[in-house]
Amino acid sequence: MIEENKRLPDIAWKKWGPYVSNREWGLVREDYSANGDAWNYTNHDTAEAKTYRWGEEGICGISDDMQLLVFSLGLWNKKDKMVKERFFGLTNGQGNHGEDVKEYYYYLDNTPTHSYMKMLYKYPQNAFPYEELLEKNAEAGKENPEYELIDTGVFDQNEYFDIFIEYAKSSPEDILIKVTVTNKSAIDAPLILLPTIWFRNSWSWGYDYYRPQLNANNSSQIAIDHKELAVKNFYAKQSSDVLFCDNETNNKRLFNSANAGKFCKDGINDFIINGNNKAVNSGKTGTKASFVIDEVIAGKTTQVFEFRLCDQDLAKPFQDFEEIFSERKTEADDYYKDLQKGILNDDEKLVQRQAFAGMLWSKQFYHYSVEKWLKGDPAEIPPPKSRRNIRNTEWENFNSMNIISMPDKWEYPWFATWDLAFHTLSFAIIDSDFAKQQLKLLTLEWFMHPNGQLPAYEWNFSDVNPPVHAWAAFRVFKIDEVKNGKPDLLFLEGVFQKLLMNFTWWVNKKDHNGNSVFSGGFLGLDNIGIFDRSENLPFGEDLEQADATSWMAMFSLNMMRIAMELALYNEVYEDMATKFFEHFLHIAHALDCMCESEFGLWDEEDQFFYDAISLKDGTNKLLKIRTIVGLIPMYAVEVIDDEMLDKLPKFKERMDWFLKNKPELAALVSHWEVKGEDSKHLLSLLRGHRLKKLLERMLNEKEFLSDYGVRALSKEYEENPFHINLDGTDYKVKYLPAESDSYMFGGNSNWRGPIWFPVNFLIIESLQRFFFYYSPDFKIECPTGSGIYLNLNEIAEFLGKRLSNIFLKDENGKRAFNGQYPRFQEDEDFKDYILFYEYFHGDTGRGVGSSHQTGWTGLIAKILQPRFQEMKLVQAQTETPKKAGVKVDGK
Structure with a gap:
């Protein structure tokens, strides 16, 4: 051994x-x-x-x-x-x-x-x-x-x-x-x-x-x-x-x-x-x-x-x-x-090993008691009273003295909740116990707020990150099960119970109009649109977010899938699976038809999802700017086979009743009643037509597709910036492939064009899931206009290869992330040392932002993992466990 x-x-x-x-x-x-x-x-x-x-x-x-x-x-x-x-x-x-x-x-x-x-x-x-x-x-x-x-x-x-x-x-x-x-x-x-x-x-x-x-x-x-x-x-x-x-x-x-x-x-x-x-x-x-x-x-x-x-x-x-x-x-x-068995290319091995090294080096002792920080220490001068009005006042429960995976120990030497979820995917390959511990950590009572909110990051724990914790937990659970040969049910059940509180917080706090359309704020996508989404709109209206709503649809399906897994061992969880199934259908309905109107976030003319403003007169206005926000509905996808449904009869019965008696909801979702390959059923926000239309945009090199991955904003806005006049004020958004020219959110934040690893990784994962439902004959032109047609798994591999192109040597021996500096490309003492940047130039792949963000950019280690191993894990996540009914100690 x-x-x-x-x-x-x-x-x-x-x-x-x-x-x-x-x-x-x-x-x-x-x-x-x-x-x-x-x-x-x-x-x-x-x-x-x-x-x-x-x-x-x-x-x-x-x-x-x-x-x-x-x-x-x-x-x-x-x-x-x-x-x-x-x-x-x-x-x-x-x-x-x-x-x-x-x-x-x-x-x-x-x-x-x-x-x-x-x-x-x-x-x-x-x-x-x-x-x-x-x-x-x-x-x-x-x-x-x-x-x-x-x-x-x-x-x-x-x-x-x-x-x-x-x-x-x-x-x-x-x-x-x-x-x-x-x-x-x-x-x-x-x-x-x-x-x-x-x-x-x-x-x-x-x-x-x-x-x-x-x-x-x-x-x-x-x-x-x-x-x-x-x-x-x-x-x-x-x-x-x-x-x-x-x-x-x-x-x-x-x-x-x-x-x-x-x-x-x-x-x-x-x-x-x-x-x-x-x-x-x-x-x-x-x-x-x-x-x-x-x-x-x-x-x-x-x-x-x-x-x-x-x-x-x-x-x-x-x-x-x-x-x-x-x-x-x-x-x-x-x-x-x-x-690294199965990785044949020495350069891929070098990049992956340094990615793992960066993730392991980025562990940090993180000590912070908000209560003591607010009140001050007995031997020190008390903090000024203004401290109570600056930040994190409502987080006195927060008290950490833990080893936590950091995004970057210089630029971001504090955890960020959604960053950390992505970190655990790569950690699960090398140390699944640490990955599970990190996911459990944020749900503990000295991290999670009593109201169920997860802390975002120390600059403002009350900010909202995309709810990817359930996705990461189930993903890590399955990787751990394949690695160790048995499921850690205690981990999965413990995280699920705490995430119930977090889901309830989202429903109560971020669905302002009670219509299952959510507005979570900037959601990690700092400068993605017209407004600073972490603030109220300048004219007082509500912003209905396609990404917030889609993240919640994804959250619902993740929780449903975890509940179904747990129900195979404890039938009590069948009711919870049904609850999240119904949540998902209501959210899917809301994306198409907000409130009682015929207005939704899908634009039939452009065949794309957009954010919308709910105006004071009760009408809605789409903000028709094509950003990564419109692709996030792709993330909400789950595939269930008949074998699992047969083992969950209560869930199946309730599901059948709901679909029969609520046809207006069932019709909006990808055809659940239509079986795919090997008697599989699909739950998704996208029917086949909409998936194809989104992929046509995403795989268009004049819009989202770069040689190095999927851009955060359509390149179309480089020459023709998006303009809109709202309440007498003109707003403009231009494609910016690298550094931002906006002071909107501050710092080096920029989602107006660059390539970001986490959203690309989720696209790849979603395409793999869709592939497990659709046959290999379901093909999309890739790139758009090329005349080449690939199935969804081939497109996932295609995107993974483009992301890999950021780090791997090209035919001239150069690495795209090193950008404009010949010294880094050619010098023997520089060229094989890899930096894992925060994000990457949308046209050249040059590294931008934080230079050691091995946390989520470390996902390249997962992408470079041998494909046969990865497909085995994806398959394990969609198929029914063979040990149903067997009690497992979880250790």
């Missing part, structure tokens, strides 16, 4: 991992300002001197799962204005397209237990161009591209270090650390390495005054004394000195007030940069400590530095170092070799 698979069931192997944020400054949870300006309350330059309340940040860092102790790497090239302890980037207001990290680092390898991990950081040898990056981006407008680190010329003469950081665990709490430094220049260059450990400050807030301690035994060993940690030694193979300070805010520097002690958080930095002996503790004790390794790295040479965090007292801590590293690296290779 593969060694990593043997370790995986033992949770102790996950005690230590890459749980350290890349950025803690500029976050809501660290913001104690009077006006809620989180980006400016803490910033990059003050971060070195300010102790954080809720978490820690670092470069390539690791910590235990309670983040009691952190290891990270500090660096100084003897030219920078400060020690490099954290990645630099622009705040939301400083970037012309929003927040933006301005460093180059790559997640190269990781295993599910973090038994072996590797990443790369490219550190310039000349002074880091902090001011230039700030000034150039401040000068640029929305119409200009971002000014990046590569544009400054700091890499032009290869005057930089490749710094590889690797971790290998000898046992769960014995972690070996290897830092490999290569001078890419021909010129010798100085470098100070500062491998640093520190305790998260838990003693300054007035709850627990226990203060752990670090002490120097000698210049190559630091003793670790914490009552809740097994790790007790930090060893260095090479070190000239060891420096100590405390993880305490330098109040004198930041606020011109008294410090809590003599030695502050920035003490080591002050000593290294300014030679200030008084900033570090000569007694060699404290709560933060660094080994000092002062080297000159000869041109074109490599040096290796070794360290060890250990729960043992070792006389020779590096005697078995290379042997352990070699074993873990070999085991990681064995693990991925087994996982």
